[in-house]
Amino acid sequence: MTNKANIKILYTSDVHGNALPINYGTNEQADLGLAKYATLIKKTREINDHVIVIDNGDLIQGTPFMTHYVKKHSGKQNPMISIMNRIGIDAGVIGNHEFNFGKGILLDAIKQSNYPWLSANSLDEKTGNPYFGPPYSIKTLSNGIKAAIVGVTTHYIPNWETPEHIQGIQFADACTTLQHWVDEIRLKEKCDLLIAAYHGGFERDIETGKVTENLTGENQGYEMAEKIDGIDILLTGHQHRILTGMIRDCLIIQPGNNAENYGKVDVELQQEENGWVITSKQASVKTLEGIEADPVILKNNEELEQSTQNWLDKPIGHIEGDMTIKDPLQARMEKHPFIEFIQKVQMDISGADISVTSLFSNDSPGFSSTVTMRDIVTNYKYPNTLIVLSLTGRDIKQALERSATYFVLDPKGNLTVNPDYISPKSQHYNYDMWEGLNYTIRVSKPNGNKVENISYQGNSLDMDKTYHVVMNNYRASGGGNFDMLKNKPVVKEIQQDMVELISNYIQKHKTIKAAITNNFSVKA
Missing domain, CATH: 3.60.21.10 (Metallo-dependent phosphatases)
Structure with missing residues (x-):
C-alpha cells in the first residue's frame, strides 16, 4: 500500500x-x-x-x-x-x-x-x-x-x-x-x-x-x-x-x-x-x-x-481648540492643526526652521481636549528619531515633487489619492507636508512640475542655497523613494524617539493651542 x-x-x-x-x-x-x-x-x-x-x-x-x-x-x-x-x-x-x-x-x-x-x-x-x-x-x-x-x-x-x-x-x-x-x-x-x-x-x-x-x-x-x-x-x-x-x-x-x-x-x-x-x-x-x-x-x-494601560491612560496635557482629524484627505490637502503641532515639536527640539512630517495613517484621530500617552502612540505609530539635514533648494524641490505624486484627478476632475499609494500596500506615510516654506501643489500638471511658488521667509527658494531641514530618520535615509535625501550632510541627530519628544513637549507647555499657518495648498 x-x-x-x-x-x-x-x-x-x-x-x-x-x-x-x-x-x-x-x-x-x-x-x-x-x-x-x-x-x-x-x-x-x-x-x-x-x-x-x-x-x-x-x-x-x-x-x-x-x-x-x-x-x-x-x-x-x-x-x-x-x-x-x-x-x-x-x-x-x-x-x-x-x-x-x-x-x-x-x-x-x-x-x-x-x-x-x-x-x-x-x-x-x-x-x-x-x-x-x-x-x-x-x-x-x-x-x-x-x-x-x-x-x-x-x-x-x-x-x-x-x-x-x-x-x-x-x-x-x-x-x-x-x-x-x-x-x-x-x-x-x-x-x-x-x-x-x-x-x-x-x-x-x-x-x-x-x-x-x-x-x-x-x-x-x-x-x-x-x-x-x-x-x-x-x-x-x-x-x-x-x-x-x-x-x-x-x-x-x-x-x-x-x-x-x-x-x-x-x-x-x-x-x-x-x-x-x-x-x-x-x-x-x-x-x-x-x-x-x-x-x-x-x-x-x-x-x-x-x-x-497605566502608562497609556495617564493624562499629560490639554488641547485648546480642535485638533481632531475628521477627514484624512482634507488634512493632507490643507494645513491641519495636528500637523502643525507635530511640525512645531520637531522645530522646537531641533532648532531647524524648516520641518517635514506626514499623517501616517488614515486611522490617525488627532488629539481631543485631554491628551494621554494612548493618544500620542495612536497617532505616532513608529519609533522614529529626528535628523536635521542640510539640503539645497533643488533637493527640497525634488522632495516636494515626490510628495506631489500622492494626488491625482479622478475622471470628474476631483482630487483623490494616487492608487499607487494605496495598492499593493498602503503608503499614506510617504506623502509629506512642509513647514517653514510656502508652496502650492498643482495636481493637473505633469510629474516633476506640480509644485509652484515655493518661498522661504518671503523670498523664492534658492535652488543652490542650503537650508537646514528636520525630518524623521526614515525619511532622512531616503525611505519612501525619496532618493534626493540620501547621504545628505547631517547637521544634527536627536536620539530620543518622537513619542517621547511629543510627550515632553506637551508636559512642558501643559496646554497646546490648536492653530494653523496656511503655508501650502493643493489644487486641481
Whole structure:
C-alpha cells in the first residue's frame, strides 16, 4: 500500500507586537494577537501529526505594549519571544522592523528564543557569514519527511534604518542569496519539502507579471518564484497584503498583518521508490475570529499589560481648540492643526526652521481636549528619531515633487489619492507636508512640475542655497523613494524617539493651542 502524508504549515508575518487581543487605540477587545494564535496552533497539533510553524518577521515592534516593554521593562524577557516559545514555532525570520529598537533589543530577543532566527542575506561585514545564525533550518517529521526552511530579508533595510542599529551588518541581495541557498540545500540536504520564508513582498502582479511598484529591490517575491527552481512554497510578508497563488510551480502566500490572520498551507506527499513526492499543495489565509485567547499567555502578560494601560491612560496635557482629524484627505490637502503641532515639536527640539512630517495613517484621530500617552502612540505609530539635514533648494524641490505624486484627478476632475499609494500596500506615510516654506501643489500638471511658488521667509527658494531641514530618520535615509535625501550632510541627530519628544513637549507647555499657518495648498 502506498504511504501518504499530509503536512500543515502555519505561519504569521508582520505581527507587529500584537501579543494580546486588544486594539490599543480604542482599548477594545479585537480578534487578533498571538494569544489567540497560540490556541489555534495547539488545537491544530492535537489533530495533526505533521505541523510546521513559522514566523516571517516584523514581530517585536508595532504596539504600545512593545514600546512600553522596551522603555520600562527591557530587563525582563521579551513578551513576544516568551509567547512564540510557548507556541513552539520551528523558525523565525528577521524583518526590517526588528531593528527599530536597536540591535541590542533584537539580539536579546534572539538569545531568548527557543527557535532559530533565519536571514541568510543578513551578513557579518567581517566574515561574510549570516549574522544571526544559520541560513536555514531542517525539520524531520515523525514519518521521516525532511523539510527545509530557508529565510531571507528584504535587503532594502539600509534605506530606512538608523545606521547604528545595523552596524556591522551587510544586507546582500535577497533573491541572489536565496538562489544560492536553495541550490545548496537541494544538493546537500536531499529534503522532501523546501520552504522559503521571505520578509518581503511582490514587485509584480502574481497572475500577469505586470510591474506594480518601483523595482527598487525592496520586494522580490515574483522574481524569486519566477527564476529560482526548487522552491516548493514561498512564504512572504512586509507588504501587509492577503494573497495566495501560483507562480510557475511555486505556491505563494501572504497573510496580512497584526496577527489578524494567519497563513495555512496544506501539503500532501506520497512515498515512492526514490523518496517522498509532493502530490498537491494548497494555500489559504484564515482569520482568528472567534478563537479564545490562551489563558496562560494572558496571565503571564497581565503585569506588563496593566503597566502599559497605566502608562497609556495617564493624562499629560490639554488641547485648546480642535485638533481632531475628521477627514484624512482634507488634512493632507490643507494645513491641519495636528500637523502643525507635530511640525512645531520637531522645530522646537531641533532648532531647524524648516520641518517635514506626514499623517501616517488614515486611522490617525488627532488629539481631543485631554491628551494621554494612548493618544500620542495612536497617532505616532513608529519609533522614529529626528535628523536635521542640510539640503539645497533643488533637493527640497525634488522632495516636494515626490510628495506631489500622492494626488491625482479622478475622471470628474476631483482630487483623490494616487492608487499607487494605496495598492499593493498602503503608503499614506510617504506623502509629506512642509513647514517653514510656502508652496502650492498643482495636481493637473505633469510629474516633476506640480509644485509652484515655493518661498522661504518671503523670498523664492534658492535652488543652490542650503537650508537646514528636520525630518524623521526614515525619511532622512531616503525611505519612501525619496532618493534626493540620501547621504545628505547631517547637521544634527536627536536620539530620543518622537513619542517621547511629543510627550515632553506637551508636559512642558501643559496646554497646546490648536492653530494653523496656511503655508501650502493643493489644487486641481
